[in-house]
Amino acid sequence: MSAAAETVSAGSARTARIVIYSLLVVLALVYLLPLYVMLTTSFKSLAEIRGGDMLALPRDPSWEAWTKAWSQACIGVTCEGIKGYFWNSIRLVVPAVLISTVLGALNGYVLTKWRFPGHKLVFGLMLFACFIPFQAVLIPMARVLGIFGLANSTTGLVFVHVVYGLGFTTLFFRNYYEAFPDELIKAAMIDGAGFFKIFWRILLPSSGPIIVVTIIYQFTNIWNDFLFGVSFSSGAESPMTVALNNLVSSSTGVKEYNVDMAAAVFAALPTLFVYIVAGRYFVRGLMAGAVKG
Amino acid sequence: MTTIEPVPIVTPERPRRSFTERLGTLLPKIVLAPSFAITLIFVYGFILWTVYLSFTRSRILPVYDLVGLDAYYRLWSQPNWYMAIKNLAIFGVLYISLCTAIGLFIAILMDQRIRAEGLLRPIFLYPMALSFVVTGTAWKWFLNPGLGLEKTMHNLGWESFKFDWLINTDMAIYTIVIAGVWQASGFVMAMFLAGLRGIDGEIIKAAQIDGAPVFAIYRRIIIPMLRPVFLSAFIVLAHMAIKSYDLVIALTGGGPGNATELPSTFMYSYTFTRSQMAVGSASAVMMLMGITAIIVPYLYSELREKRS
Numbered sequence: 152m153s154a155a156a157e158t159v160s161a162g163s164a165r166t167a168r169i170v171i172y173s174l175l176v177v178l179a180l181v182y183l184l185p186l187y188v189m190l191t192t193s194f195k196s197l198a199e200i201r202g203g204d205m206l207a208l209p210r211d212p213s214w215e216a217w218t219k220a221w222s223q224a225c226i227g228v229t230c231e232g233i234k235g236y237f238w239n240s241i242r243l244v245v246p247a248v249l250i251s252t253v254l255g256a257l258n259g260y261v262l263t264k265w266r267f268p269g270h271k272l273v274f275g276l277m278l279f280a281c282f283i284p285f286q287a288v289l290i291p292m293a294r295v296l297g298i299f300g301l302a303n304s305t306t307g308l309v310f311v312h313v314v315y316g317l318g319f320t321t322l323f324f325r326n327y328y329e330a331f332p333d334e335l336i337k338a339a340m341i342d343g344a345g346f347f348k349i350f351w352r353i354l355l356p357s358s359g360p361i362i363v364v365t366i367i368y369q370f371t372n373i374w375n376d377f378l379f380g381v382s383f384s385s386g387a388e389s390p391m392t393v394a395l396n397n398l399v400s401s402s403t404g405v406k407e408y409n410v411d412m413a414a415a416v417f418a419a420l421p422t423l424f425v426y427i428v429a430g431r432y433f434v435r436g437l438m439a440g441a442v443k444g
Numbered sequence: 445m446t447t448i449e450p451v452p453i454v455t456p457e458r459p460r461r462s463f464t465e466r467l468g469t470l471l472p473k474i475v476l477a478p479s480f481a482i483t484l485i486f487v488y489g490f491i492l493w494t495v496y497l498s499f500t501r502s503r504i505l506p507v508y509d510l511v512g513l514d515a516y517y518r519l520w521s522q523p524n525w526y527m528a529i530k531n532l533a534i535f536g537v538l539y540i541s542l543c544t545a546i547g548l549f550i551a552i553l554m555d556q557r558i559r560a561e562g563l564l565r566p567i568f569l570y571p572m573a574l575s576f577v578v579t580g581t582a583w584k585w586f587l588n589p590g591l592g593l594e595k596t597m598h599n600l601g602w603e604s605f606k607f608d609w610l611i612n613t614d615m616a617i618y619t620i621v622i623a624g625v626w627q628a629s630g631f632v633m634a635m636f637l638a639g640l641r642g643i644d645g646e647i648i649k650a651a652q653i654d655g656a657p658v659f660a661i662y663r664r665i666i667i668p669m670l671r672p673v674f675l676s677a678f679i680v681l682a683h684m685a686i687k688s689y690d691l692v693i694a695l696t697g698g699g700p701g702n703a704t705e706l707p708s709t710f711m712y713s714y715t716f717t718r719s720q721m722a723v724g725s726a727s728a729v730m731m732l733m734g735i736t737a738i739i740v741p742y743l744y745s746e747l748r749e750k751r752s
Contacts, residue, residue, distance in 0.1 A: 185586050201591065277479070290494055345471075
């Protein structure tokens with residue numbers, strides 16, 4: 152605790168409290184404003200958007216823009232809304248998150264409990280891989296996916312996300328298992344337990360929190376990815392973020408801001424939902440990715 | 445952090461080992477090998493491949509005859525590339541300093557035994573959960589010159605208010621700063637708040653007893669103690685600034701003209717739409733060098749500290 156403002160007199164202390172609270176409330180409103188505008192716009196009609204005020208509540212709220220964004224809006228040449236792309240993202244995210252998490256857990260286990268000469272170098276190389284600008288691997292990856300017939304496929308994107316997510320998942324589990332007491336592992340070894348048995352029976356049961364952190368981190372990153380999606384997929388195979396960008400930046404026809412906003416909310420919903428449900432773990436994942444323990 | 449000496453690989457008690465035993469000792473390496481191999485090939489191999497391409501004359505497709513630094517000469521003679529570097533400097537400096545300043549400011553406010561902390565924290569942090577494309581879309585609408593903020597201000601009676609940064613060549617880059625700061629400053633706040641909570645309260649109490657004013661306590665004692673957090677925040681933000689791509693594409697598309705070109709958008713358009721693969725590769729190599737210069741010393745010191 153680093154609370155201040157205790158020795159000052161009661162009157163000025165109260166003024167200070169009022170200033171602090173009003174500053175925080177104003178700041179909170181500023182942070183909420185874009186979300187508020189996004190939501191209210193999505194419930195308005197186009198006429199109301201053009202004639203009215205961005206900050207005003209919808210006079211006659213309707214789900215019209217939402218249904219249109221979901222199933223009728225034109226993206227590229229097809230006019231079937233974003234639902235197909237939403238499912239693309241789901242089909243991409245689920246396997247990519249699971250595979251990278253399982254591999255990360257096993258890697259972290261080996262790198263902490265079954266160390267071998269050079270384990271630091273191996274970890275260092277995998278860790279640096281988290282930070283490279285992906286522009287430095289885009290061209291070769293496009294070529295390789297093409298050669299293996301995986302260009303413009305969900306399988307190809309799953310592979311890409313697993314490859315470039317491994318560094319982070321390994322980092323999370325390694326730091327977590329580092330603190331896990333070695334005595335338990337040793338005792339299990341003396342009892343004759345093998346590599347997988349120790350992992351399965353001793354480490355995994357106590358890995359709950361780090362599994363949640365890793366899954367949330369990977370889910371958010373992969374769902375929100377745009378660069379890989381736009382580089383390695385196109386048309387009906389695109390993930391949600393790419394479709395949203397195509398919808399919003401298309402210059403043909405009437406600009407339907409309400410539909411754009413509804414589509415943006417659809418794209419934001421899964422990660423916002425995860426954040427609201429498990430915000431604590433979300434922040435922990437971000438911090439673990441930022442501050443190497 | 446306590447580091448107990450690592451568990452040694454099971455030492456064999458008998459000189460002759462059966463096949464299963466040998467497999468047992470190799471198993472950990474077999475488990476790790478695929479991930480490591482993948483990293484070596486798809487990260488380091490691909491980086492070398494990109495570096496190689498930057499020494500060729502590749503245009504729409506890769507060609508593999510080396511021509512030396514040709515692509516780098518062409519890269520550094522592109523006005524577009526200078527624009528990208530200049531924009532990255534503007535964006536990077538403002539993004540990092542504003543995120544840090546605002547993040548620290550909110551964290552200090554939040555650390556004053558605020559009653560509604562549980563309610564306020566998620567409000568400052570939720571933008572971080574959004575995709576940059578969503579952020580770009582939202583701010584593009586919010587800052588829309590005809591219907592957005594400008595019109596709202598007119599409705600409020602401020603008739604002369606003019607806000608056309610999105611379509612103003614000189615100002616467009618600042619809209620990216622605004623949206624970027626909105627998205628990441630809450631996260632920096634969380635980092636600083638965690639740092640503030642880790643400070644020993646006794647030191648501050650002692651200073652208060654000595655009669656030091658609040659402002660001085662923060663400036664002289666608390667903020668200097670947050671040095672590691674400043675460093676972490678800088679690394680994260682610098683890294684995000686260099687990689688920023690989605691936000692620019694969604695908010696301005698790199699325009700108007702090339703007003704918001706960044707190295708990331710430059711690389712993409714030269715490689716995939718302008719058929720200048722060698723120049724695109726060269727720009728990617730430049731980006732990699734930039735990030736390496738920031739990350740490697742940081743990772744090196746982080747990994748070293750643990751050893752001691």
